[in-house]
Amino acid sequence: MLKIVNLEAGYGPMQVLWKISLNAEEGNVTALLGPNGAGKSTTLMSTLGSIKPWGGEIYFEGKDVTTLPSHKKVEMGMTLVPEGRHVFPNLTVRENILMGAYTKRASKLMKESLDLIYTLFPILKERPGQKAGTLSGGQQQMLTIARSLMTRPKFLMLDEPSQGLAPKLVGEVFETIQKVQSDMGLTVLLVEQNVDITLEVAKYVYILHEGTIKAEGTSDTIKHSEDVRVAYLGI
Ligand SMILES: Nc1ncnc2c1ncn2[C@@H]1O[C@H](COP(=O)(O)OP(=O)(O)OP(=O)(O)O)[C@@H](O)[C@H]1O
Numbered sequence: 001m002l003k004i005v006n007l008e009a010g011y012g013p014m015q016v017l018w019k020i021s022l023n024a025e026e027g028n029v030t031a032l033l034g035p036n037g038a039g040k041s042t043t044l045m046s047t048l049g050s051i052k053p054w055g056g057e058i059y060f061e062g063k064d065v066t067t068l069p070s071h072k073k074v075e076m077g078m079t080l081v082p083e084g085r086h087v088f089p090n091l092t093v094r095e096n097i098l099m100g101a102y103t104k105r106a107s108k109l110m111k112e113s114l115d116l117i118y119t120l121f122p123i124l125k126e127r128p129g130q131k132a133g134t135l136s137g138g139q140q141q142m143l144t145i146a147r148s149l150m151t152r153p154k155f156l157m158l159d160e161p162s163q164g165l166a167p168k169l170v171g172e173v174f175e176t177i178q179k180v181q182s183d184m185g186l187t188v189l190l191v192e193q194n195v196d197i198t199l200e201v202a203k204y205v206y207i208l209h210e211g212t213i214k215a216e217g218t219s220d221t222i223k224h225s226e227d228v229r230v231a232y233l234g235i
């Protein structure tokens, strides 16, 4: 569904990504694991087009989308939940969700999407009028994911959804991600530093270090590869 070939990107004079290539297969969860500063967020942002790739190609459903602006990519069915749980704290849960319906396609489907989202996120359905800023960290993460689903994506990129959450909440957020993925038939590209949970939910994993892909394989292969674990995962 998504294919990245020799992607290069950076900021000002500083190159961050050095010809990275990866595939996210339709209907699967694919993950990109790596430590702080490896270039994970840069990969997602250049894939969506919020930063401009320096080189390489990005294909979405077989079409070359490398230079398309991000709003076009969102219209085509791509979306990104950025790092850091950005909710509008003074707006209610319902208002936050509806903020996601900004595209033409999304606004047409707004009512139907809201019902679907409430089914997938019962915790949000219970408190539509609550100010988002007063939700717990896990609930805010659910809310940012829910909001991104209002664009009715086919391809969802998630940037460190487990960041800063207590272990129990990490489990809840990931269960929801898996449910959303299977119920909506989504293709997911997940960026994480949490190795254990990633190897549990992803089918295929890429390991990014200092802007290059150092290893890749099915989660089972990576789990059982002592070399990879010792060299890159610290487990
Ligand atoms: N807006 C920016 N301007 C300049 N340099 C940046 C910018 N954003 C990131 N960088 C640098 O690019 C490199 C890769 O950053 P990136 O955010 O992609 O890493 P990451 O793998 O997502 O890390 P983390 O796990 O901490 O989120 C780092 O050296 C970072 O300092």
Ligand SMILES: [Mg+2]
Residues within 6 Å of the ligand: 040, 041, 042, 083, 159
């Ligand atoms: Mg990041």
